[in-house]
Amino acid sequence: MPEPRPAAAPRYAPRYAPGHAPGHAPGRPAPPRGRELRRLAVSATLHCLTGCAIGEVLGMVLATWWGWADAPSVALAVALAFLFGYALTVRPVLRSGLPLRRAVRVALAADTVSLISMETVDNLVMLAVPGAMDAGLGDALFWGAMAFALAVAFVVTVPVNVALIGRGKGHAVVHDLHAHR
Numbered sequence: 001m002p003e004p005r006p007a008a009a010p011r012y013a014p015r016y017a018p019g020h021a022p023g024h025a026p027g028r029p030a031p032p033r034g035r036e037l038r039r040l041a042v043s044a045t046l047h048c049l050t051g052c053a054i055g056e057v058l059g060m061v062l063a064t065w066w067g068w069a070d071a072p073s074v075a076l077a078v079a080l081a082f083l084f085g086y087a088l089t090v091r092p093v094l095r096s097g098l099p100l101r102r103a104v105r106v107a108l109a110a111d112t113v114s115l116i117s118m119e120t121v122d123n124l125v126m127l128a129v130p131g132a133m134d135a136g137l138g139d140a141l142f143w144g145a146m147a148f149a150l151a152v153a154f155v156v157t158v159p160v161n162v163a164l165i166g167r168g169k170g171h172a173v174v175h176d177l178h179a180h181r
Helices: 034-066 069-095 100-128 138-166 173-177
Strands: none
Touching: 034 069, 034 100, 034 138, 069 100, 100 138
């Protein structure tokens, strides 16, 4: 009978012995601190921004093309942003060997707070920029406002992810999963 393979080492060195970090479950390494925490938070926020940008741009382009009012435009963009945000997490989690149902639960746990933060800020900025929601797809105002809104949302969401990852939540769940493949 073959010997069981040892667990892979975590991607980050735990600050405390596994299971002994304040407020963390036994057997899990403590979340990163300092520069490593900020690096992971920026990476998680870029991941979130990618899904949000795909969904936001697609949603706003379709709604603008169809001539929709602001409320349904925002609703479509938010729905697509969440869809693409979760999909970008589910795919690598599935590759790690988890079944679909568990992968979806991991994505929901990892991304929901970050996506809510990003989408709230992004859409408030889009609505606040005069004329942005009424601009056509060929208008620089539409694309400039969209880029500005996503940039502001990124800056606001990084500290959210720092707080989540620092507590072993959010994308720390996904990083933990990758570390134990």
